[in-house]
Amino acid sequence: MKTLVKKKKIDKTLHNFIVLECCNFVRNSCVGVSSTGMFNNTGICVVIGEEPKHCDYFKDCVIPTSKHRMCYNEILNKYSDVDNTIKRVKIRTCQCGSKLDKGERLCSLCKKTKRKLSFRKINVKRKR
């Protein structure tokens, strides 16, 4: 029997994110190799180390994968605490509290609700 691997919503801490997505994070330590060579030979992940520091590999190669988990902004903001070259992004939320995509004013659910309501208003007018 096959076991289904679901894309779980992850608890968006940097630690969890690194464990899940960083190719260099193996058995609780950092392999430290990127396409350009060795960038970390300490074996310790600097981002979630005791004194968190920036990591170019994490910034360039790992953070972008958070887009697939719909947590790019959250991860970026958490990482900005460690790397001061990263600007925090404002996370916009809908009136219902759910996260909004770029350019959206309401989430898809609220949009639907609003559309229904305005249709209803029009119908009420028509009946009169």
Ligand SMILES: [Zn+2]
């Ligand atoms: Zn909403």
